Amino acid sequence: METRRGPAALLPLLPLLLLLGASGFLQSYAVEVDVKDASNVTCLYAQWMMKFLIKYETNSSDYKNASLDLPSTVTHDGSVCGNDTQAALLAVQFGGGHSWSVNFTETNETYQADFIVFTYNTNDAAVFPDAKRKGLVTVVVKDSMHPIQLNNVFVCHHTTSVEAENVTQFVWNITMQPFVQNGTIGKTETRCHADTPTAAPTVVPTAANVTTTSTTTSSPAPTTAPKPVENPVTGNYSLKSGNKTCLLATVGLQLNVSQDKPLLININPKTTSTDGTCGNTSATLKLNDGNSTLIDFTFIVNASASVRKFYLKEVNVTLLNHLNGSVILNADNNNFSKWDAFLGNSYMCRKEQTLEINEDLQVHTFNLWVQPFLVKENKFAIAEDCSPEVDNFIVPIAVGAALGGLVVLVLMAYFFGHKKHRNAGYEQF
Ligand SMILES: *[C@@H]1O[C@H](CO)[C@@H](O)[C@H](O)[C@H]1NC(C)=O
Ligand SMILES: *[C@@H]1O[C@H](CO)[C@@H](O)[C@H](O)[C@H]1NC(C)=O
Ligand SMILES: *[C@@H]1O[C@H](CO)[C@@H](O)[C@H](O)[C@H]1NC(C)=O
Ligand SMILES: *[C@@H]1O[C@H](CO)[C@@H](O)[C@H](O)[C@H]1NC(C)=O
Ligand SMILES: *[C@@H]1O[C@H](CO)[C@@H](O)[C@H](O)[C@H]1NC(C)=O
Ligand SMILES: *[C@@H]1O[C@H](CO)[C@@H](O)[C@H](O)[C@H]1NC(C)=O
Ligand SMILES: *[C@@H]1O[C@H](CO)[C@@H](O)[C@H](O)[C@H]1NC(C)=O
Ligand SMILES: *[C@@H]1O[C@H](CO)[C@@H](O)[C@H](O)[C@H]1NC(C)=O
Ligand SMILES: *[C@@H]1O[C@H](CO)[C@@H](O)[C@H](O)[C@H]1NC(C)=O
Ligand SMILES: *[C@@H]1O[C@H](CO)[C@@H](O)[C@H](O)[C@H]1NC(C)=O
Ligand SMILES: *[C@@H]1O[C@H](CO)[C@@H](O)[C@H](O)[C@H]1NC(C)=O
Ligand SMILES: *[C@@H]1O[C@H](CO)[C@@H](O)[C@H](O)[C@H]1NC(C)=O
Secondary structure: OOOOOOOOOOOOOOOHHHOOOOOOOOOOOOEEEEEEOOOOOEEEEEEEEEEEEEEEEEOOOOEEEEEEEOOOOOEOOOOEOOOOOOOEEEEEEEOOOEEEEEEEEEEOOEEEEEEEEEEEEOOOOOOOOOEOOOOEEEEEEEOOOOOEEOOEEEEEOOOEEEEEOOEEEEEEEEEEEOOOOOOOOOOEEEEOHHHOOOOOOOHHHHHHHHOOOOOOOOOOOOOOOOOOOOOOOEEEEEEEEOOEEEEEEEEEEEEEEEOOOEEEEEOOHHHOEEEEEOOOOEEEEEEEOOOOEEEEEEEEEEOOOOOOEEEEEEEEEEEEOOOOOOEEEEEEEOOOOEEEEEEOEEEEEOOOEEEEEEOOEEEEEEEEEEEOOOOEOOEOOOEEEOOOHHHHHHHHHHHHHHHHHHHHHHHHHHHHHHHHHHHHOOOOO
């Protein structure tokens, strides 16, 4: 196969294994499978890259996201050539007992993928070190690929993702052809819609410049989607010490990266995993959005003050190259004294706030509510609100008082009305 250059992949996830304690990054490799028929000629050919993001339940009954990558070598036992009466099957097995397959049907001079079957094994301690349930989990997805002309090779550099049950599958850099005739891969390519220049005009250009400061050379620049304009989704994050929740944080996070062009990155709570440490005088919440962004928040107890307060001391943001996990940008500011509240209380700030990490990077927070110390029974303690009292305190009281007055009036009306009814003998039933 000649190599084909194309827009770099959009979505591949960085391995969360770093968080899970493995050393270094597992890289995603291009997998190549060449299935031969009885006469030893190629009947099914595929080369592709893929990753899986899997949400699983841990033995402490919360959920974590694990990232599973294809290693450089896979076996392809059970793969089948297929013909116009029997489906072709591309099946691979890899890592600690995982497997993935897709079958293809041939009709009317076209072929088409039918079902994707992914089976992961939560006994694989390298990926699921603390899984509550050990065993095989199978996810079946109907493929949505359009029919492709027989004898054409399907090529798609763009990343496509499929989400089903608790698994997101990312596939990119595909070169694939089932039902190969005479052992010769087709000369004609069918490109996926997303690869055609007109289909993704906004994706490729913004991408090219985002990573120009990357120190890595050979790997293509990770592309970045057009900037999100909407506010980020608010996430609920927590840390545990043993089986006890020791840190609570509710927040919507958005990064504002100003390199050549400003870029906004919304943190998706669904794919974000938490890690970190609790302590008596210092606590760190580490968030990994499963998509190459790491944010660490460090809180400190101010020991010198006569009344002990906590505050946010440090924020460390790291953006990684989607493809190889190398650091594109690291910004750290350990000189904050924000989000302060009395020890034992929580800090709340619903309005948008900005943490200026450095001149190139800001973190915007929305709907913030955080308690890094002395969490009791998995609940936030009394909140100290960032907003001036007028906004948050007086107004509710005024509204509350008005409502209270209304309730009294309604009750009075009820009782007087009721009394009248009784006296008049209009009782029903
Ligand atoms: C996609 O494959 C081509 C060769 O087919 C390779 O040069 C390129 O680096 C791959 N892209 C990614 C994102 O790995
Ligand atoms: C198939 O062909 C390859 C070389 O193309 C050869 O190495 C291999 O031994 C052959 N296998 C069989 C079963 O003939
Ligand atoms: C998927 O996640 C849900 C919770 O979101 C959980 O109830 C379910 O058991 C999970 N399924 C598997 C197979 O882990
Ligand atoms: C299709 O493949 C199956 C299994 O390999 C074989 O039994 C069948 O004869 C083939 N049919 C045709 C039309 O070649
Ligand atoms: C294949 O083509 C024939 C005739 O053009 C048509 O009747 C039939 O429905 C087609 N089959 C499928 C599966 O599209
Ligand atoms: C493809 O695989 C799925 C899942 O194993 C199966 O249900 C389906 O029947 C297969 N399709 C064909 C045409 O064999
Ligand atoms: C959960 O699993 C991990 C890894 O096997 C183990 O170290 C830990 O003690 C387990 N925790 C509980 C509460 O069983
Ligand atoms: C395969 O070979 C046969 C006979 O050699 C030829 O008629 C046919 O066109 C070839 N098919 C392709 C796709 O090259
Ligand atoms: C990247 O930025 C340079 C200079 O800032 C500009 O000349 C070039 O056109 C940009 N490329 C893309 C693909 O936006
Ligand atoms: C990954 O990040 C990019 C840009 O930061 C975003 O467009 C994309 O939606 C994210 N992917 C996921 C799965 O969250
Ligand atoms: C937490 O652990 C303690 C002892 O380690 C145990 O007594 C308690 O029942 C556990 N609580 C829960 C909710 O599992
Ligand atoms: C910031 O986070 C990155 C990635 O987790 C880490 O390598 C780096 O040492 C941290 N920097 C500081 C100052 O803590």
